[in-house]
Amino acid sequence: MGAHLTAGAIAELAAFVRIPSVSSQPAHAADVVTAAGWLAERLRRAGLEADLIRTPGHPVVLGSWRGAPGRPTVLLYGHYDVQPPGPATAWQSPPFVPQIRGNRLYGRGASDDKGQVLCQVAALDRLLRTGGRLPVNVICLYEGEEEIGSPSLPAVLDRHREELAVDAVLVCDTRMRAVDRPALVYGLRGAAALEVVVTGPPRDLHSGEHGGAVHNPATALCEIVASLHDADGVVRVPGFYAGVGNPARVAGGGAGPDWGVPGRTAYERTTAWPAISVHGLAAGHTGPGASSVIPASALARIGLRVVPGQDPRVVAGRVADHLAGVTPATVRTSVRVTSAADPVLVRRDGPAVRAAAYACTEVFGVPPVLVRSGGTIPAVAMLQGALGVDPVLLGFGLTADRMHAPDESFHLPTYARGIATLAAYLRRLGARRRLPSLAEARRG
Amino acid sequence: MGAHLTAGAIAELAAFVRIPSVSSQPAHAADVVTAAGWLAERLRRAGLEADLIRTPGHPVVLGSWRGAPGRPTVLLYGHYDVQPPGPATAWQSPPFVPQIRGNRLYGRGASDDKGQVLCQVAALDRLLRTGGRLPVNVICLYEGEEEIGSPSLPAVLDRHREELAVDAVLVCDTRMRAVDRPALVYGLRGAAALEVVVTGPPRDLHSGEHGGAVHNPATALCEIVASLHDADGVVRVPGFYAGVGNPARVAGGGAGPDWGVPGRTAYERTTAWPAISVHGLAAGHTGPGASSVIPASALARIGLRVVPGQDPRVVAGRVADHLAGVTPATVRTSVRVTSAADPVLVRRDGPAVRAAAYACTEVFGVPPVLVRSGGTIPAVAMLQGALGVDPVLLGFGLTADRMHAPDESFHLPTYARGIATLAAYLRRLGARRRLPSLAEARRG
Numbered sequence A, B: 001m002g003a004h005l006t007a008g009a010i011a012e013l014a015a016f017v018r019i020p021s022v023s024s025q026p027a028h029a030a031d032v033v034t035a036a037g038w039l040a041e042r043l044r045r046a047g048l049e050a051d052l053i054r055t056p057g058h059p060v061v062l063g064s065w066r067g068a069p070g071r072p073t074v075l076l077y078g079h080y081d082v083q084p085p086g087p088a089t090a091w092q093s094p095p096f097v098p099q100i101r102g103n104r105l106y107g108r109g110a111s112d113d114k115g116q117v118l119c120q121v122a123a124l125d126r127l128l129r130t131g132g133r134l135p136v137n138v139i140c141l142y143e144g145e146e147e148i149g150s151p152s153l154p155a156v157l158d159r160h161r162e163e164l165a166v167d168a169v170l171v172c173d174t175r176m177r178a179v180d181r182p183a184l185v186y187g188l189r190g191a192a193a194l195e196v197v198v199t200g201p202p203r204d205l206h207s208g209e210h211g212g213a214v215h216n217p218a219t220a221l222c223e224i225v226a227s228l229h230d231a232d233g234v235v236r237v238p239g240f241y242a243g244v245g246n247p248a249r250v251a252g253g254g255a256g257p258d259w260g261v262p263g264r265t266a267y268e269r270t271t272a273w274p275a276i277s278v279h280g281l282a283a284g285h286t287g288p289g290a291s292s293v294i295p296a297s298a299l300a301r302i303g304l305r306v307v308p309g310q311d312p313r314v315v316a317g318r319v320a321d322h323l324a325g326v327t328p329a330t331v332r333t334s335v336r337v338t339s340a341a342d343p344v345l346v347r348r349d350g351p352a353v354r355a356a357a358y359a360c361t362e363v364f365g366v367p368p369v370l371v372r373s374g375g376t377i378p379a380v381a382m383l384q385g386a387l388g389v390d391p392v393l394l395g396f397g398l399t400a401d402r403m404h405a406p407d408e409s410f411h412l413p414t415y416a417r418g419i420a421t422l423a424a425y426l427r428r429l430g431a432r433r434r435l436p437s438l439a440e441a442r443r444g
Helices: A007-017 A026-046 A110-131 A153-159 A217-226 A266-271 A312-326 A351-364 A378-387 A412-430 A438-443 B007-017 B026-046 B110-131 B153-159 B217-226 B266-271 B312-326 B351-364 B378-387 B412-430 B438-443
Strands: A049-053 A060-065 A073-079 A099-101 A104-106 A137-143 A168-171 A183-188 A190-199 A275-284 A297-306 A332-341 A369-373 A392-394 A409-411 B049-053 B060-065 B073-079 B099-101 B104-106 B137-143 B168-171 B183-188 B190-199 B275-284 B297-306 B332-341 B369-373 B392-394 B409-411
Touching: A007 A026, A007 A104, A007 A110, A007 A412, A026 A049, A026 A060, A026 A110, A026 A137, A073 A110, A073 A378, A073 A412, A104 A110, A104 A412, A110 A137, A110 A409, A110 A412, A153 A378, A168 A351, A168 A378, A168 A412, A183 A351, A190 A217, A190 A312, A217 A275, A217 A297, A217 A312, A217 B217, A217 B275, A266 A369, A275 B217, A297 A312, A312 A332, A351 A392, A351 A412, A392 A412, A409 A412, B007 B026, B007 B104, B007 B110, B007 B412, B026 B049, B026 B060, B026 B110, B026 B137, B073 B110, B073 B378, B073 B412, B104 B110, B104 B412, B110 B137, B110 B409, B110 B412, B153 B378, B168 B351, B168 B378, B168 B412, B183 B351, B190 B217, B190 B312, B217 B275, B217 B297, B217 B312, B266 B369, B297 B312, B312 B332, B351 B392, B351 B412, B392 B412, B409 B412
Parallel strands: A073 A137, A073 A168, A168 A392, A183 A369, B073 B137, B073 B168, B168 B392, B183 B369
Antiparallel strands: A049 A060, A060 A137, A099 A104, A104 A409, A183 A392, A190 A297, A190 A332, A275 A297, A275 B275, B049 B060, B060 B137, B099 B104, B104 B409, B183 B392, B190 B297, B190 B332, B275 B297
């Protein structure tokens, strides 16, 4: 397949992973800036112009190469911030001390998304190094807040909208179907996060003195959360499924498991149907030792996933109304919507999609699967809305990469193929001749 | 009423409270021993013999004065260990730096139970100092594990059963009805603690990828906990109320609030009826920042209170059976019973009760109310069972003392009356003449 990886590319990934650019932890704010600076410098070294765009949060790295007048302009998106590593003891090697074991490089962010960002940069570097020029005009937009919901991105897109007039957007932050099967993601669920607090007595009460005569907020929280689903796993919130596409059948996946919307596959349930997940519960005392307390309040963090055709804010409002409606007079429930991100559905037949499919087929020998993802990348809907272009989501992560988990790693052979695929994509996009249809690409 | 408090008694309480004898925290193990040693020395100073009895946990202080042959022997019970102070910021003055404000001495353990223990010791000291002898034989048993359920006490009672042959047991670890109204507690609820863990997927899952197709253990835990009560607050566990006395009506209390066994007062619900309280919930992520996780497991700490006529182990088994029975096939529930303590009901007409009532009337000018408590003191059932004597529970705590909470304090005028009452009690118990009935005491 002709995909090779230089020692330099591996050393580069190690250097990038070594910077603990954890966007959610204020203690790492300086590291995030360091990572941004490192990445801008890397773009310059490849031959692009690159600057840091300041935001109220972490900076955006904006690179550009505009030496192909008359050719399309493509925006390459990725992020240089990473998830918190979690407990260091859960890692086989320290999260920010990159280590190669087998054909993988281990470290937080190796796959999500530093390795994938470097696939883009290395492809540009290779094209510029070998041909002296790129086949298209390129803008690289690498943000440092993807893992915290891209709060600063909309303002950056708005402020720079003239220089961000592009013909195509390529996002590398998703997974392949398998190590030998690339995937183009054409749909993402949206999301909303709710913080639900049930309060009762003005202070913690002793369960000996009061147990049996006071509606315990922790008990009430359980009762309120339990009202969200029926025994099958169908959400009972009125209007929760409104806007779900009809028939909302999507190809792929096997027989459904025994929980969720009946008669649907797991793939359908997780990509084409909205869902409610309890992300966290906290009440009273659960540490060492006993404490016989009726807690004054109880907390649930609840995450919603919505699908194209639904507005996460509207659905969150319906869930909040339901929670208020089922709250008995003995306690009070407050609901705060802490975030909302739109779902995405992109056309599967544009020239950029076809070019990506062509490039995958060239490098992997098989066309990519076209899939919907159950996850949410807030930046994608922001890019789609602000730039008026359907992003192409072509990622090089693998399930085995353990993104967001301990022992995250990036698969080095896939790193090599990712670089080759992106180079092929840019070449294809810059070619004068008509791009083949996806069906043609599949036959190819 | 003749109750006075010397400066020495206040200084003594301050010195005792200053020792952070937190039995549940291993870091304070040495402090617990220090408190035991301090208390034994105090007993010796009053004129008793005193030793520390070693246990696998914290020591028991055993004091004795046996100079009244032919007279009854009374065991005085209390505990010198204290609850953890909780967050220091919640305290107006540091929990282990005793401070007098108004007519109260503030500090962790001031009321529960160091102040009440010192009521006993000071009464003995006063009787020995003024009369050179005690009217009865006395054994002081002060343990250092009351706040953790008295795990070592049964073995100590068994090992020392010959020297612990007593005619009466007086426990000072309860509350008065009000500052001018003493209370004799004749019933305690028993308790059991359950740790409930619901598990689902082998590891945490991403709610984007899996939300809607996996029965979330946190959701399932809520559903399982919600099954414990109906909408009125009646427990739905089969057999939960079996053994509750018929009619289980007890005097006292006002109109019942709107949650609990219907048609009962709050006092009845919390003293004569069993109850289930959720003491704690924990699942997933509830700290700063967002985490879109379907947690692999979810935890509930559940406390049961049972009433005389019920066995806490049997009731805990029924609750565990219910939890297993309502668990759907999509998740697994494990239940561990982590503690169990028996309920207590004592005769209200014995000579020791009458002597206590007489003493209260002498010092407070009114007879004590006879009440049941919803709380649990495991040691009381242990003393009752091992010594074959119905303990008399005559405590000098007040609701305003904020036992177990920040800003715990002991009311100094009540400290004085507690000493006087206990001295009167011991004198009365040692008198030759017939003890009056409670009705007589009330008229007196």
